[in-house]
Amino acid sequence: MNRNEGDPSGGLARPASQRVTVWDLPTRLFHWLLVAFVGTSFVTAEIGGNAMQIHELSGSVILSLLLFRVGWGFFGSKPSRFSDFVRGPQAVLSYARGLLQKESPPHFGHNPLGGWSVVAMLLALFVQAGTGLFANDDILTEGPLYSWVSKAASDFITDIHQWNQGVIIALVAIHLFAIVFYFFVIRENLVAPMITGVRSWNGAVEEPTGRTWSAAVIAGIAGAAVYFLVR
Numbered sequence: 001m002n003r004n005e006g007d008p009s010g011g012l013a014r015p016a017s018q019r020v021t022v023w024d025l026p027t028r029l030f031h032w033l034l035v036a037f038v039g040t041s042f043v044t045a046e047i048g049g050n051a052m053q054i055h056e057l058s059g060s061v062i063l064s065l066l067l068f069r070v071g072w073g074f075f076g077s078k079p080s081r082f083s084d085f086v087r088g089p090q091a092v093l094s095y096a097r098g099l100l101q102k103e104s105p106p107h108f109g110h111n112p113l114g115g116w117s118v119v120a121m122l123l124a125l126f127v128q129a130g131t132g133l134f135a136n137d138d139i140l141t142e143g144p145l146y147s148w149v150s151k152a153a154s155d156f157i158t159d160i161h162q163w164n165q166g167v168i169i170a171l172v173a174i175h176l177f178a179i180v181f182y183f184f185v186i187r188e189n190l191v192a193p194m195i196t197g198v199r200s201w202n203g204a205v206e207e208p209t210g211r212t213w214s215a216a217v218i219a220g221i222a223g224a225a226v227y228f229l230v231r
Contacts, residue, residue, distance in 0.1 A: 017200060017201065017202035017203075018200065018201070019198045019199070019200060020198060020199065020200075020201045020205050021197055021198050022079055022108060022109060022193050022197065022198065022199045022201070023079065023080070023109075023193055023194055023197045024076060024077040024080060024197065024211065024215075025197065025212065025215075026068075026072060026076065026080075026211070026212070026215035026219075027072065027076060027077070027079075027080045028194055028195070028197055030065055030068060030069055030072065031194055032194075033061075033065055034062065034065050034069075034125075037058045037061050037062050037065070038062060038125070038168070040054065040055075040058045041055055041058045041059055041062065041128075042165075044058065045165075048137070049140070052137070052140065052141040055141075056132070056141070056143070056144070059128075059129050059132045059133075060129075060144075060226050060227075060230050062125060062128075062129050063126075063129040063130070063133075063226050064219075064222045064223045064225075064226045065222075066122060066125055066126055066129060067221075067222035067225060067226065068215075068218050068219045068222040068223075069122060070122075071218035071221070071222065072215065072218060075211070075214055075218065076211065076215070077211060078109075079108060079109030079110070080109075082119075084109055084110075085109055085110035085111075085112075085114070085115030085118065086115050086116070086119060087112040087115060087116075091112045092112040092113060092116060094112075095111055095112040095113055096112075096113060099113070099186075102185075102186070106188070106202075108201060108205065113178075114178070117171070117174065117175060117178070120171055121168075121171050121172075121175070124164060124167050124168050124171055125168065127160070127164050127167075128161060128164050128165070128168060131157045131158070131160050131161040131164065132161055133145040133146075133229075133230065134146055134148065134149050134153070134154050134157045134158075135154065135157055135158040135161045136151075136154050136155070136158055137158075142154075144229075144230040144231075145229075145230070178190070179191060
């Protein structure tokens with residue numbers, strides 16, 4: 001059974017089933033900002049032309065968000081840490097078998113399958129944001145680091161950037177399917193906790209501690225790094 005972040009004394013609380021905090025505010029803000037800016041990037045890429053200026057800005061914001069999430073994966077509250085939800089192949093297969101038989105135990109944060117879906121999405125978006133820095137459209141738009149590579153290299157990177165769009169779309173489709181599957185089959189609402197931060201839980205958990213200041217520091221470092229990279 002997974003546990004949430006502990007209070008300074010490490011004391012356990014809430015032994016009965018009730019509403020408990022699972023996703024901290026920085027994690028929720030990251031999630032919904034990422035949704036908004038990934039959507040913006042796809043729409044502006046389809047429009048093209050002057051909208052590509054917004055596309056580039058959106059890509060820079062996405063890269064900042066991704067860097068923040070990496071940092072938060074080590075210093076955030078327990079359910080947001082990679083160490084809490086990245087599991088080995090045996091745990092993933094065991095969970096998947098139990099899921100098909102409707103026997104998988106509930107997980108406080110991400111389950112083993114969900115954890116790897118998070119990793120896959122982060123990696124795909126890193127590829128997309130990273131290749132966008134060097135890409136070009138042979139018309140008006142060149143990535144902010146286009147001059148760092150040759151035209152042939154930029155064209156190759158652009159091909160990866162365009163191909164990876166399909167990977168992201170596939171991952172988003174899988175994510176949406178999982179949300180629907182869990183809601184109707186497993187009877188678990190995955191969206192509400194990512195909005196409110198709380199969920200129903202039957203068992204003992206530890207009270208989460210406030211980490212807003214550390215999230216602000218990590219976000220500031222991530223934003224500054226991207227700014228100095230692309231300016």
